Amino acid sequence: MAMAEEVVAVVEELRASFKAGRTRPAGWRAAQLRGLVRMIEEREEDISDALRADLAKPRMESYLHEISLAKAASTFALKELKNWMKPDKVPASITTFPSSAQIVSEPLGCVLVISAWNYPFLLSIDPVIGAIASGNAVVLKPSEIAPATSALFAKLLPEYVDNSCIKVVEGGVPETTALLDQKWDKIFYTGNGSVGRIVMTAAAKHLTPVALELGGKCPAIVDSDVDLRIAVKRLAVGKWGCNNGQACIAPDYVITTKSFAPELVASLKIVLERFYGQDPLQSEDLSRIVNSNHFHRLTNLIEDKKVSEKIVYGGQTDEKQLKIAPTVLVDVPLDTALMTGEIFGPFLPIVTVEKIEDSIEFINSRTKPLAAYLFTKKKKLQDEFVSNVPAGGMLVNDVALHVANPHLPFGGVGDSGIGSYHGKFSFDCFSHKKAVLIRGFGGEATARYPPYTTEKQKILRGLINGSFFALILALLGFPREKR
Structure with missing residues (x-):
């Protein structure tokens, strides 16, 4: 099968898994996060060896800057997951009284994470944690410039997480191009501004939202x-x-x-x-x-x-x-x-x-x-x-x-990036904030319905301006409708 066809098959499998609802339950999300924690704990030496092969990175530096931070991000998401998933209750306005309002976080769907070579373990796993916690199906494309870490991800992730919903695609520019040709529900890219522009251009064809973690002269x-x-x-x-x-x-x-x-x-x-x-x-x-x-x-x-x-x-x-x-x-x-x-x-x-x-x-x-x-x-x-x-x-x-x-957002502004992540911000990065207003059948305000009259207009103006007296009149059905 040609590479482009393989990529299409991967995306179709993930979409089918997401459509079937596999990724939505809190239990599934928690199980994947626990799998990542186990992977980091059990394969720490393998991870450190891969980082040593790719960058000659000292083991202390690998642990401090990648392994420990990745584990901390996974455990933090696991601890906070239920709170993050709860709807956020917000005040209802006088114009919708009586009602309740909330913001529901729902997964975007099928997302693509393209990671960088300089922190090839952390910068791959950290956004994936957010995508999983948010209930998405995800493809990770590790950097080919860090081949040992990329190969390790391809080997380890299927052993520790649900491979029908979380996949690794290895390769270079051709594979990345084939991935970018697909329609995603979000693309998360870490790297330089030049490639960031390519990612954003590809995303624009499908109106796909992007998070770009770029660099700059700090x-x-x-x-x-x-x-x-x-x-x-x-x-x-x-x-x-x-x-x-x-x-x-x-x-x-x-x-x-x-x-x-x-x-x-x-x-x-x-x-x-x-x-x-x-x-x-x-x-x-x-x-x-x-x-x-x-x-x-x-x-x-x-x-x-x-x-x-x-x-x-x-x-x-x-x-x-x-x-x-x-x-x-x-x-x-x-x-x-x-x-x-x-x-x-x-x-x-x-x-x-x-x-x-x-x-x-x-x-x-x-x-x-x-x-x-x-x-x-x-x-x-x-x-x-x-x-x-x-x-x-x-x-x-x-x-x-x-x-x-983890309580601070991490991301750029202007040429240094779009969007942010880490902690709750990673969950939000891969979620859609859905507005939900719930009303019953009581409290009917007849002033909102035609035929419009001067009296109704006064009441509606009062409602819009927050008048409690206008609310009482509306709820009492003034002016009275002819039946």
Whole structure:
């Protein structure tokens, strides 16, 4: 059977399962979530091995940033599932009295999740958790750039969840294209903006709603009043401890004042040597670049003479190991490729300004980031940052940790994405909020029916304006209808 026909067969099977109502009961949803928890617990070593094969990711990093977060998301959804599924009761208005109103969350149907390679386990399973909790049938398309993790999903998921409703489709561009040709009830994509536009274009043909989790140049402002010892450790682990910078929420560049920059650079050098040694290319705690294409994309960025002369620390590369050392640069020209596109790698440019308050204007002159960070002790600067910097999310005095709070939405704005997920927001992402108004046969207001009269109009105007007296008249049947 041809690939396109195989994809059609997969979608038809899932639609049949959804139409039969298999995915709707709370019991089915809970059973799948428990299956995911068991899979994570029982196959943790296999998951860690796959991440090691794909990214040379340290086991500690795999556990902290992927495995533990995936398990936490599954257990949180399992714990809250019944509450999430309950209709939300809302007030009824005077114009519909007597009545009750509620919002019912119903599954969208058959959804597609296309995940990314940089956190290939977490970014695959996290949206799938939301799709399952919401009662949908789902296809997961893992990234072919992380082949070990993709193959692991194809092997493990059928062992732990209902394969008639949850399927994995492996492959590259042809398989993804064939999937995008189908009609879905929602598409969830994690990746870069270029492919995001392709996904959105394909979705538009079927008027399919999309959630796009994209990237961007995430800024980190560092004020001079911080506890520098702590701030630099947090900044460094948030940049290089997140896949060696290959993370959508890793700081893409730092902004600080010209006078404070030398002190910040000196502290970064000390911390980086403490973290990764004098020869970081040999460190077991530093992830490699995912493949040769991305290795060359990154090395090309610093081979530009206008960029290379701005390196103040690092810059070493090892093509055989696909490793690039943590690299710090200062005042790189803003028209270079390093400063115009998302880096997604181990380079951290430092932009200097005269006053720290100027950093907000600098950020706002660029596209809206997925995350924005600020290190300061100044309450006024913090308030200005929160109020005036548009970003998908933000964190003050640390990096990346906001994604670990299931009560916060995670998503972008503008070029950094559409929609959000995590926790209840994942459930909502894959649900339709259906408005339901329920009335009985009592409380008939005759004023609403023709023939229309001046008296009826007065009563209806009163009802619309919230007049209790008009409500009483309407319920009493004034003006009286002729029978």
